[in-house]
Amino acid sequence: MRIDGQPTRTIAPLEDGRGVRIIDQTLLPHRLELRVLRSLEDAAEAISAMRVRGAPLIGATAAYGVALAMQEDASETHLEIACARLLATRPTAVNLPWALERMQRTLAPLAPTARREAAWQEAAAICEEDVALNAAIGRHGLTLIAALHRKQGQPVQVMTHCNAGWLATVDWGTALAPVYMAHDAGIPVHVWVSETRPRNQGAALTAWELARHGVPHAVIADNAAGHLMQRGDVDLVIVGADRVAANGDVANKIGTYLKALAARDNGVPFYVAVPGPSIDWRLDEGRAIPIEVRAPREVTHVTGVDAEDKLREVRLTPASSDALNPAFDVTPARLVTGLITERGVLVAQKAALRQAYPEAECP
Numbered sequence: 001m002r003i004d005g006q007p008t009r010t011i012a013p014l015e016d017g018r019g020v021r022i023i024d025q026t027l028l029p030h031r032l033e034l035r036v037l038r039s040l041e042d043a044a045e046a047i048s049a050m051r052v053r054g055a056p057l058i059g060a061t062a063a064y065g066v067a068l069a070m071q072e073d074a075s076e077t078h079l080e081i082a083c084a085r086l087l088a089t090r091p092t093a094v095n096l097p098w099a100l101e102r103m104q105r106t107l108a109p110l111a112p113t114a115r116r117e118a119a120w121q122e123a124a125a126i127c128e129e130d131v132a133l134n135a136a137i138g139r140h141g142l143t144l145i146a147a148l149h150r151k152q153g154q155p156v157q158v159m160t161h162c163n164a165g166w167l168a169t170v171d172w173g174t175a176l177a178p179v180y181m182a183h184d185a186g187i188p189v190h191v192w193v194s195e196t197r198p199r200n201q202g203a204a205l206t207a208w209e210l211a212r213h214g215v216p217h218a219v220i221a222d223n224a225a226g227h228l229m230q231r232g233d234v235d236l237v238i239v240g241a242d243r244v245a246a247n248g249d250v251a252n253k254i255g256t257y258l259k260a261l262a263a264r265d266n267g268v269p270f271y272v273a274v275p276g277p278s279i280d281w282r283l284d285e286g287r288a289i290p291i292e293v294r295a296p297r298e299v300t301h302v303t304g305v306d307a308e309d310k311l312r313e314v315r316l317t318p319a320s321s322d323a324l325n326p327a328f329d330v331t332p333a334r335l336v337t338g339l340i341t342e343r344g345v346l347v348a349q350k351a352a353l354r355q356a357y358p359e360a361e362c363p
């Protein structure tokens with residue numbers, strides 16, 4: 001995507017070959033600041049603190065984290081330490097173990113002297129592939145949006161949740177790739193952006209990137225989603241996924257399940273945009289997916305800018321109240337109209353997934 005006319009990716013190696021540049025997403029939409037990662041620890045911290053987030057970008061950052069680690073020490077022991085450190089950052093997105101296993105498979109058989117260069121190359125390959133997968137998802141999703149537009153002759157009203165856009169991937173996004181392609185093709189689209197409490201990735205990140213690209217949108221409180229669907233104001237829902245089980249159950253940002261329930265009750269199609277690396281072939285069902293529980297402070301406090309444009313954190317709840325903060329939920333496959341993958345729009349069922357990915361190794 002472009003920032004001020006410049007094609008920009010969310011993560012990129014530095015020209016000096018000794019670091020990686022990211023966008024610090026904890027500061028958006030108020031500040032656009034780039035940050036340089038120079039060590040394994042920098043990469044692990046960036047994932048844990050959610051400076052980078054979104055399943056595909058977590059995987060890409062972890063891959064570069066391994067490359068940074070190999071720069072420090074390319075021994076077999078350090079490779080194992082690096083993968084274990086990065087794996088411990090966030091539990092739900094399967095792209096993290098997927099990327100780490102791929103890096104380990106590539107690097108472990110090599111002599112330590114060859115690992116450094118190979119690690120940078122493999123991390124770059126993971127990023128290139130992510131861009132291609134998301135572009136393919138965009139093309140398949142575009143056909144759904146174009147068909148709706150042909151049928152109704154009105155702007156297509158898309159609802160999304162959290163941020164599964166450009167910022168959540170290396171480029172394009174998953175759920176938003178079809179939206180960008182439709183917009184660029186001149187098909188009128190309007191996006192309902194649910195704010196996504198408690199961290200507000202919808203209000204802060206999705207709204208920011210849609211605005212930068214000039215896509216018409218409006219932010220809604222999470223609780224308004226069912227009401228809009230009931231009124232006929234939503235043509236389709238498209239969300240992303242952190243992990244899809246082999247039977248098509250989908251783990252995504254907390255609140256996704258409630259949107260799927262409301263969509264089913266109102267006959268609104270509910271699609272999940274998902275690249276192959278987000279499918280966990282080892283898990284039969286969604287209830288086995290590990291769900292991250294984050295700090296209560298993300299629920300009890302909120303951050304924004306004041307009238308002087310100063311970043312401020314304020315407390316919302318009584319000081320004595322405890323809070324629980326599960327970061328993801330699982331939407332059963334039966335509520336999913338289709339999985340928009342790079343290989344086409346698939347029925348969320350084991351047989352359809354296996355047919356589309358015959359090479360997948362299932363236990």
Ligand SMILES: CSC[C@@H](O)[C@@H](O)C(=O)COP(=O)(O)O
Pocket residue numbers: 053054055056093161162163164165168169173174175201239240241242252253327
């Ligand atoms: C293409 S990103 C898909 C998901 O990772 C996204 O919808 C999501 O839930 C992100 O959660 P986050 O906690 O912000 O990393």
